[in-house]
Amino acid sequence: MRALVTIGTKVRKFDAIILGAGAAGLMCAARAGQRGLRIAVLERAEKPGKKILISGGGRCNFTNIDAGPAQYLSANPHFAKSALARYTPRDFLDLVEKHGIAWHEKTLGQLFCDGSAKQIVQMLLDECPGSVDVICKADVTAVVKEGDTFAVSASGESYAAPALVIATGGPSIPKMGATGFAYELARQFGLKVVEPRPALVPLTLGGEDVLFRELSGVSAPVTARAGKAAFDEAALFTHKGLSGPAILQASSYWRAGEEVGIDFRAGEGDEWLVEAKRERPRVHLKTVLREHLPDRLADALAERIGIESELGNAPDKALRETARKLADWRFRPSGTEGFAKAEVTIGGIATSELSSKTMEARKVPGLFAIGEAVDVTGWLGGYNFQWAWASGVAAGDALQPRLA
Template structure:
């Protein structure tokens, strides 16, 4: 027996639940199929369990995509203020951290409960623990699971990307997109720690040390903390830059962003009997300062060092070149870059141009946000765009 709906949504994550709520509240008969035993699993672990549910400054410039203009329409029509109004309507207390990041005061469970309540308001049917065996397209879409077959004229792909596989994440969205002839931009880990090898292995010796830096990859620079790990580099600045980094390319780190371009020469003039190592220890954690000083190879008092050598050291500290040998992969990536090509979709509705009735939203699409609530805002905005177009 085949059960019929107006819309079937695959995935009960942030984008899928938002889309379902909007569609259901438009009096559509909506079915959400979720592979996991419960909805919103990635929401629950986000922000240390407090859910960094949006960023008040989110705009198209905070997203990476083969088409940087694609996200403009959805983000303009459903803004961080719109989601914040929903949060406040449910009485969920929140606070703003650095750089516009908004978190729940309590628990991420409140965001999941809110989304489920919104779905209930639209009489959305949610079925968890459903393993999808096949998806077929004829007059409409038929989805078969271990519990039966379901059909609808509209289908929404909202199963996310393969980041954090221990949460059950897979590349199913991309496989399904390809099945329907949609181009897929090669998926890769994003917001992910970078690994170091070769001569740079010595930086692993200071695992646990962090410092405020500016990390730059492919011209995109981020001023936040970097953290040295037993495998390489992490911390917010590195995670941000990792989305722009490509294998084989350099990563540049400014270790002294608060210092002027010739600060060592200025120090030589004012404190000629001070050493480079001492100055670095004033600017950075001691263990990091010592490694950098050793690599610079400038011993003795500043007054005895040539200006050219100090100028070169300033330049190197402001643009220290690392050559990461890889990333920690999807297992440690917060999100996936790449995905179903935006060239295949309407930026207004998220509907596939070649397959009427097929939609893709959230992380399934080649739109990747920065760290700090931006990916959730894309989930809400793309979910609403599709939900109102179904």
């Protein structure tokens, strides 16, 4: 990346160059363009907003009405507070409604388009005034800073500006063209990078747990725990291990070698099975479990617990221990399904290198980083889009008109 830019016969000059036409990049371009700045958005893909288009099953879970700093992971948990406070879910919803896009709220504050995610991409493009050029199929081959100017070569064209915004995301979903380019660029300019790892990603099972793969396709409401975090949503058994919303959420807090706890008890207390024994002494454990869980899962858990007799023949102590085990069933994942199946990335450009107000690099004037490229990662359910909007606005509002 340190190679000199090949300057052609004509260099296109702008107030700022934004690398990446995703959620953060387009929001940043719109805000800066509306303030009269001349902006070039360089996108490697053939069209903008590709990750937006596949989100939410094609309907885009564009924000979460409950989004706040507590739902984000970062080496510095305070970093996101400023941007999130200055551009809220309500602010983005106002924009959606201004463009006449119908929406609905699903569970846990998640907001979706009634129609298509294409509406969100079009809305962002419509918000960009004529001073913004969104240039697709622009494969960046070199970036250098020459004095106060950033010079960029992309697909044989040359661009120059006093400000450069890194909005190329992280390496999650490489089939969409995602790469670690943002980190390469950050390191080129001397910025630290927090080691990236997959987040919101299915977990794989091995060892004795591999037997649970036989339940592939079975889903159940659970509480999944990893570290100090717990999530009440559905878990899904797959042919490789565990997935579903509860597991994806927990995966962001899980580290290699640690266990994940699953509560299959559906809110029942320690006396649950003892009470069932007194009320129905001739019933079997798997029958009781089937009343709370899918049959295949209930049978698998009962088999592993090993209480085969009628409940009336089982000691109360054993039933209490079973209830406690069902409340915290331990799995030790062998790993994750990696960036290929991860929805987002944990880690990225270190927040210690950036201003929380403007997203500008402290030691490289004119260099900004926003969105998933930064070490700020949200929960599942619209939180990462809200960070993209908020960080994009922070940078877009901070960019200054400097074009001669």
